[in-house]
Amino acid sequence: MAIVWVMIGAAVWAGTLLVCRRRMERAYGAVDAVLDDALAGREAAPLAADRDTRLSKLAHKAAKVARLREAAACQVEREKETIQSFISDMSHQMKTPLASIRMYTDLLGEGGLSQEEREEFLRYTRENTDKLQWMTDSLIKMSRLEIGAIELAPVPAGIRGTIADSISSVQGAAARRDVTIRTESFPDAAALHDRRWTAEALANILENAVKYSAPHGQVVIGAERLPLFTKVVVTNWGRGIAPEEQSAVFRRFYRGKNAGDTDGAGLGLYISSLIMEKQGGYILVDSVPGQRTSFSLFLQNCKE
Numbered sequence: 001m002a003i004v005w006v007m008i009g010a011a012v013w014a015g016t017l018l019v020c021r022r023r024m025e026r027a028y029g030a031v032d033a034v035l036d037d038a039l040a041g042r043e044a045a046p047l048a049a050d051r052d053t054r055l056s057k058l059a060h061k062a063a064k065v066a067r068l069r070e071a072a073a074c075q076v077e078r079e080k081e082t083i084q085s086f087i088s089d090m091s092h093q094m095k096t097p098l099a100s101i102r103m104y105t106d107l108l109g110e111g112g113l114s115q116e117e118r119e120e121f122l123r124y125t126r127e128n129t130d131k132l133q134w135m136t137d138s139l140i141k142m143s144r145l146e147i148g149a150i151e152l153a154p155v156p157a158g159i160r161g162t163i164a165d166s167i168s169s170v171q172g173a174a175a176r177r178d179v180t181i182r183t184e185s186f187p188d189a190a191a192l193h194d195r196r197w198t199a200e201a202l203a204n205i206l207e208n209a210v211k212y213s214a215p216h217g218q219v220v221i222g223a224e225r226l227p228l229f230t231k232v233v234v235t236n237w238g239r240g241i242a243p244e245e246q247s248a249v250f251r252r253f254y255r256g257k258n259a260g261d262t263d264g265a266g267l268g269l270y271i272s273s274l275i276m277e278k279q280g281g282y283i284l285v286d287s288v289p290g291q292r293t294s295f296s297l298f299l300q301n302c303k304e
Contacts, residue, residue, distance in 0.1 A: 094135060097128040097129075097132050097135075098132070100128045101128045101132075104124050138268075138271065139267070142267060142271055142274070145271065145274045153194050157195050158188040159191050162202065163183065163223070163232065166203040167206065169203045170203055170207050178215060178216045179216070179218060180218040181218070181221065182218055182219070186223040187225075190301075191229075191300065192300045192302050193279055193300075194279055197278075198299065201297065202232065202272075202297060204269065205283075205297070206234060209234050209293070214237060214238045220234075220235045227301075229281070233295070234297075236292065236293055238293070239293075240292060242287075242289050243287075246285050246286075250283065250285075252270045269283075280300045281297065281299045282298050283296065283297050283298070
């Protein structure tokens with residue numbers, strides 16, 4: 001009798017093992033299918049209604065991993081395209097001054113030039129060298145701002161002093177074009193900003209305003225305290241910006257159709273927008289082609 005019970009127990013045990021093995025084989029098969037779908041970037045096939053809910057969770061997680069991998073691959077591709085575009089734009093911008101320097105140094109090396117010609121070619125060489133130096137400095141500044149290597153330190157400070165700093169840095173360029181920079185009367189307002197970097201952002205706007213003003217024209221700066229922001233407005237009268245280009249002028253290396261042969265690399269406005277963004281501000285442009293252009297810089301007000 002005992003032998004019978006032992007045999008029955010063994011049979012039950014063997015049957016249980018067989019059932020478990022088959023279930024494990026089905027489970028492993030389902031897992032294998034889910035992983036195959038994930039590796040292939042496909043959505044996992046629907047599971048049977050009676051299938052273990054753990055497998056359903058696994059299928060969902062595998063699909064999520066596949067989507068994350070696809071998103072990461074797309075991000076890498078976008079970054080690669082951005083870098084390639086940046087290098088292409090940079091090389092294009094540097095090609096002209098480099099070619100000019102090469103041409104003038106070749107001419108200077110040939111000899112047989114009058115003193116007047118030598119001085120003229122040397123002046124052109126210096127101008128193009130200065131342009132390359134400015135571009136290099138701007139590119140370094142831009143890249144450091146983009147990756148966060150430069151940290152701005154916004155503190156409560158009067159805006160009048162920041163505006164004065166920016167004006168002093170462009171007075172020379174304004175004098176050469178006989179452009180007057182006029183400041184409207186406004187009460188000094190304390191805004192949250194990094195004075196040095198905000199002055200640089202404003203100087204870039206002023207430099208553009210001077211370059212694209214009509215000869216013997218003027219640039220006007222005003223400020224206004226709003227409920228949340230302090231607004232600084234720079235207005236010039238000249239070529240203006242077409243409506244379809246106004247959203248593009250803050251892009252890196254962008255130069256408008258009206259830029260013509262005016263010197264520039266399309267970096268100043270982009271750097272200014274980065275500086276404003278880094279301290280919680282922003283810039284807007286409003287322009288009427290052939291008449292005027294106004295850039296408005298918004299700085300956060302100090303909490304009272």
